[in-house]
Amino acid sequence: MHGTHRTFVIIGAGLAGAKAAQTLREEGFDGRVILIGDEHEHPYERPPLSKDYLTGLAGRGSLLVHDPSWYATNRIELHLGQLAVAVDRTVREVRLGDGTRLPYDALLLATGAEPRRLGIPGTDLAGVHHLRRLAHADHLRGVLTSRAGAGAPLVVAGAGWIGLEVAAAARALGTDVLVIEQGPTPLHDVLGPELGAVLAALHRERGVTFRFGTRPAAVTGRDGMVAGVRTEDGRELPARAVLAATGVTPRSALAAHAGLALARGGGIAVDAALRTSDPRIYAAGDVAAVAAPGGGARRRVGHWANALHSGPAAARAMLGLDVTHDRVPYLFSDQYGTRLEYTGWAPPGSYDRVVFRGDAGAHPFLAFCLRENRVLAAFGMNVPGATGAVAHLIREGRPVDPEALADPAAPLGSLTAA
Incomplete structure (x- = not known):
């Protein structure tokens, strides 16, 4: 799968964009790969910014997705500190803020999201x-x-x-x-x-x-x-x-100005292959709104795991490979040395009971949000290795026995066995 004469452009030099570029090369694409980022930094991972990097436990270099030399070695053309200001779908061209015009055969939008402003008096103060x-x-x-x-x-x-x-x-x-x-x-x-x-x-x-x-x-x-x-x-x-x-707002203005379909509530609407309403343009990471596993309304998943997996999935789809991006949402957080993990999606009103496996006042524990005894989501504190079994319960969508679910001695993987 060479494609020597083709040019793939990626707008957004975060985790999703950098992993997409990596995947293109790993899958054998030999054409031009252009990665555009509006920060001057090489692509880095954001989760430590609010945790170990903020406290000084992690250094700047530990955040990088790849060593800076990796991009030249793999012939990834970096345009850092550059803002993509327009996508011309008619001639298939990306225009940068300095006037540079970059042609593309396929384009990936991994533009991420930006923090919401408070919108109240005094936000211009230092501090x-x-x-x-x-x-x-x-x-x-x-x-x-x-x-x-x-x-x-x-x-x-x-x-x-x-x-x-x-x-x-x-x-x-x-x-x-x-x-x-x-x-x-x-x-x-x-x-x-x-x-x-x-x-x-x-x-x-x-x-x-x-x-x-x-x-x-x-x-x-x-x-x-x-x-x-x-x-x-x-x-x-x-x-x-x-x-x-x-919270954050998806950076979908570039897509909107290019006439791409947006999802209700924000984000770029994509299909299961992360393809937008233009078959040559894809979206991944925080800005992409994809249908939930099993159908349902499109939603964005603005977390590390989604960027990690959706960037490579979009890259494979750009290469014409068969792709279905339907992973169960997952996120993690570290607070006070406690590992927090949330798998699935169950906002208030979607579940009818919460079942605890373990004591919520004494970690570790798992808590399951159920509807009609079907697992919609699970939240855990200091329970390593449970994510895969939880995701399986969610995907299966079969009723489970709440008493067995609450019993730490009952293996999670056995609860939906026929």
């Missing part, structure tokens, strides 16, 4: 942070390791995965943390109240303060610097810095 890129993590780590503002907490707006991971990293560095969350528990819209309460307890045990049921109304300052946060319920809270951690 308001977002966390998505290396530069963001460097700036935030400088705040957390500085004595400036000591005595006031880091205020985290949003108790999602990033907000909780940064809260844990900040506590590890000795910084007080206050988390403001509109919902009744952390990650309420993802995990539901039962598991959200478990996460709240994990953080409270380490000194994190929560204010639920409200949102920041304004960031207040002094001499151009953050000094506090005023909430919608009228509280005035001191702050040494503010982290906006209220």
Whole structure:
């Protein structure tokens, strides 16, 4: 599978894009591979930015997807620090911000997502942070390791995965943390109240303060610097810095301007082969919205495992190989030395009961979200090796015995046996 005279362009030099480029070469593609990234950094992995890199336990080099020399060795043409500003589908060409025009025979959009802004007064003050890129993590780590503002907490707006991971990293560095969350528990819209309460307890045990049921109304300052946060319920809270951690927005504007179909709720609509409404253009990673396993509405999965697997899947599809990208969603997080894993998808309202295998107050444990005794998702703390069996239960879609599911002595792999 050589394709010497073909050019494949990848927009987005993150994990999905870099792994796609790697897969093209591993599958024997000999044509041009062009990788475009709007950061000056070589492709790197983002999960450590809110964990070990933020605390200083991981160095910059450990984040890289490949050693920088790998790209030249494998003839990957890098355009770093360049923004792709337009895709002309008629002539099959990508235009960069500096005017460069790059032809393509097949194009992969792996443009990722960007942090949502708070959209309230005071967000232009120094000390308001977002966390998505290396530069963001460097700036935030400088705040957390500085004595400036000591005595006031880091205020985290949003108790999602990033907000909780940064809260844990900040506590590890000795910084007080206050988390403001509109919902009744952390990650309420993802995990539901039962598991959200478990996460709240994990953080409270380490000194994190929560204010639920409200949102920041304004960031207040002094001499151009953050000094506090005023909430919608009228509280005035001191702050040494503010982290906006209220989710992300898919970077689908390039696709929209090119006339590609978008999914309801955001993201680029793709089929099971990650092909967009243009058969020569594919999408992978955070920006791609694909139908859930077993059908159902399209959704984006904005986590490391999806980028790791969808980039190579899209590359194989670009080469004309038979591809079906229908992996069960999976994510992991590390907080206070605790390994958290979530497999599947079961927001509140989709399940009718939660079954615990083990004691949620004493790790390890697994918790299963069921509907009519069918497993929709599972959340675990310090339970290595369970992901494959859980994904199998979800894919099977057969009813299970809740008592057996709750019994640690019953092997998960046997619960749906005929």
